[in-house]
Amino acid sequence: MSVGSMSIAADDIETAPAPRASWTRYGKPVLGLFVPVVLAVGWELAVRFGLSNGRLVPPPSVIYATFMELAKTGELQRHAAATMARVAAGFGLGVAAGTVLGAITGYSSLTRRLLDPTLQALRAIPSIAWVPLFILWLGIFEASKITLIAVGVFFPVYLGVMGAVISVDRKVVEVGRAFRLNGFQMVRRILLPAVLPSYVVALRSGLGLGWMFVVAAEFMGASEGLGFLLVDGQQLGKPAQIVAAIVAFAVLGKITDWLIVGATAPLLRWEDRARHTEA
Template sequence: MRLSPGAGRGLLGWALPAVTLLAWEGLARAGAISANVLPAPSAVLAAGWELALSGELARHIAASSGRALAGFAIGGGAGFAFGLANGLSARSRALTDTSLQMLRNIPHLALIPLVILWFGIGEEAKIFLVALGVFFPIYVNTLLGIQGTDPQLVEMGRIYGMGPRALFVRVILPGALPAIFTGLRYGLGIMWLTLIVAETIAAKSGLGYMAMQAREFMQLDVVVLSILIYAALGKLADSLARGLESATLSWHPAFQRPAATGRRAR
């Protein structure tokens, strides 16, 4: 049974992580890596299985995922709206873009002490930080995507009698989608990065809280498990974004599959 080129490339992407895990396990069993420094993958898997049976792991994953999705929806929606407004309207861009660019250069994680003073250590603080981190990648890439639309295509649409709405839906937005998806994928990475920091500072549930509690009791296998779950969730989110990108941009030359090479030219 032969795999398709797409499936083969997908499996190839997992080759390095698989080799890394096998090497890690082998070095740990041989004693080259101390369990006090980095537990073996089998020990981490055993800790995860124990937490899964108790229901604690599912509870923490659900808490982290809920915060991540809520913050992404708020920050991503606002970033997309501002990007569209400033990309389509020179007046809106003149009014808000300078202020937004100034705010973008402030590290949002440096605002954690201020956010805790504003919101306390409740859910609002963590969701606000995630939303703030996600906002700017999506805003900037949406703005650049709208501005980077080929003006000749826009002019051609006007010549063919397209109104503003049809021009936006059929010309401007499709042309901006590659940049928008770039911002989406970048924003997803920032989402998990921000959540990790927020949950290790002020939380009573979630993967970050689980890691901090494990640190207090010197449970290094649970700490490593938390990190690996964050990585897996980030990979899952990126894969979903890439799948949506490929489905939405199937018309784009960069996302079209190469034609079959087995056919003979006539």
């Protein structure tokens, strides 16, 4: 075989995976839209063919028209921005508190025995039970709403960090000690990589609860926010507005989850995980 033919064969080998890489990058995310699109089209057809009147559950065309109407008046942007600001503030506070307490209780067995039973009891309290107490303590304005969201975010982050620290393999720590790593090096090179995958999962769980708790928070006399749109739609008998607000919650929640996954992906490239490959 000549050198030229060998070069062509090598080029073919190198460029062969390109369609697969393109599918992995663009096709799989689009595949996730298959189920909601099929359901939306199916419901739209059911209403158009008279199988349902679509009054209580409006078809996608009506929901889209509601979205456009709210966007033209600026209400959608205003309410979405208010909700996102509350979630961001509550998420930041909850993550900070959950990370610190989770790391302390995971590292110190004495602190864990001292604090964890109380925190586990508080975790069992329904979110709505905090509402009257926070209103009494902090008033009906933003402080009580952000605190409620922070409480929702705190517990999954706390549990995730504590469990991850407790579950660090003892053999890995002993390897670090064998290499005479100091405290800072042990944390940076051993503990953080071991804890990080579980921490990312805890952040995603906390973010999901943050979006759930913001609805309860915005029921606390809010004058703006997607939760306010829900209440307003209920009081005025506008099911399309209610569904539009629910869809907005879903879209914003998924976008923020993607942001966490994308931001933390470079930190997890070292993982040697089993991946399901498709032909």
